[in-house]
Amino acid sequence: MLIRTNSNGFDHGIPSEITSRAAFEGRRDLLKLWASGAAGAALASYAARDARAMGGLAKLPGGKSAVSGANVMEKLTDYKDASTYNNFYEFGTDKADPAKNAHTLITKPWTVEITGAVKKPGKMGIEELLKVSGMEERIYRFRCVEGWSMVIPWVGYSLAELIKKVEPLGNAKYVEFITMADAKQMPGLRNGSLDFPYVEGLRMDEAMHPLTMLAFGMYGEVLPNQNGAPLRLMSPWKYGFKGGKSIVQIRFTEKEPRTSWNKAAPQEYGFFSNVNPTVDHPRWSQATERRIGDEGGLFAKKRKTLMFNGYEAQVGQLYAGMDLKKFY
Numbered sequence: 001m002l003i004r005t006n007s008n009g010f011d012h013g014i015p016s017e018i019t020s021r022a023a024f025e026g027r028r029d030l031l032k033l034w035a036s037g038a039a040g041a042a043l044a045s046y047a048a049r050d051a052r053a054m055g056g057l058a059k060l061p062g063g064k065s066a067v068s069g070a071n072v073m074e075k076l077t078d079y080k081d082a083s084t085y086n087n088f089y090e091f092g093t094d095k096a097d098p099a100k101n102a103h104t105l106i107t108k109p110w111t112v113e114i115t116g117a118v119k120k121p122g123k124m125g126i127e128e129l130l131k132v133s134g135m136e137e138r139i140y141r142f143r144c145v146e147g148w149s150m151v152i153p154w155v156g157y158s159l160a161e162l163i164k165k166v167e168p169l170g171n172a173k174y175v176e177f178i179t180m181a182d183a184k185q186m187p188g189l190r191n192g193s194l195d196f197p198y199v200e201g202l203r204m205d206e207a208m209h210p211l212t213m214l215a216f217g218m219y220g221e222v223l224p225n226q227n228g229a230p231l232r233l234m235s236p237w238k239y240g241f242k243g244g245k246s247i248v249q250i251r252f253t254e255k256e257p258r259t260s261w262n263k264a265a266p267q268e269y270g271f272f273s274n275v276n277p278t279v280d281h282p283r284w285s286q287a288t289e290r291r292i293g294d295e296g297g298l299f300a301k302k303r304k305t306l307m308f309n310g311y312e313a314q315v316g317q318l319y320a321g322m323d324l325k326k327f328y
């Protein structure tokens, strides 16, 4: 996001040129899973158009979501692209680094600490977290601040379900997400690309919005390490960097949390980070995006970026009256 830029301002990796890895060799067809009824008939029709390889990881199917806007009727990004073209600076700053290096991340056992202004603080193991609510599959657009986008079927549940369970206190106005930082497992911690741990945050109403998801899987399987195993955040109307990966602590605060990218470059990355084609990044336009996998690769016609990434009907009212040029 800051490191290597060309004249357009952002990094141009070509995912289809990334060498396929042994992990993807034992491929299975998601179609089989979906056709079995695990994700419902509606999703099976997406699958018919998008038969694709997966990572051979443990299955994590999700039921159909009833949340408004939760399923985009757009072609899914290939699993291979979604799992080999990543930002996860703890494992290196190159798009291909996380897939190469994140095998050293130890995801079992895993606990998340609930802290701050909350009635029921404490530690929750991943097994307990997986059971907080029913797993749903949701097909979200994913727009990176760098100007590329994907369409990914995530598996998880609304973060609101966990928040209700732990009962925030009246003075909890924000939720802060603190992620794993262990130099023994994460070689990227030594290069000082960011001030780790990677931290993100949401205002309480954003965190409680049903579209905001705690994701444990994608494409019907548990998350690959490089995508933020064993759990990450996903708010589809915000730039991708709001989706903190490999979360170890969820803290309820009265004050707006200082987030990693905001600390690194406050003039470029604000707290809200809502996808907004009318507010340019200081170094490049945000009006259009390159959909990874579109025919033509780098030369494919760019798509128009949608206000709130296309989720305006669901989330626009959260920002009524706010100057989104000031609160970017």
Ligand code: MTE
Binding pocket: 001, 082, 085, 086, 087, 088, 089, 090, 144, 145, 179, 180, 198, 226, 227, 228, 239, 240, 241, 242, 243, 244, 245, 246
């Ligand atoms: N979470 C952590 N812990 N570390 C990171 O470097 N990068 C963010 C976000 N979450 C990042 C992170 C950025 S910049 C983006 S665009 C998305 O993860 C990328 O998610 P993906 O690799 O699954 O597409």
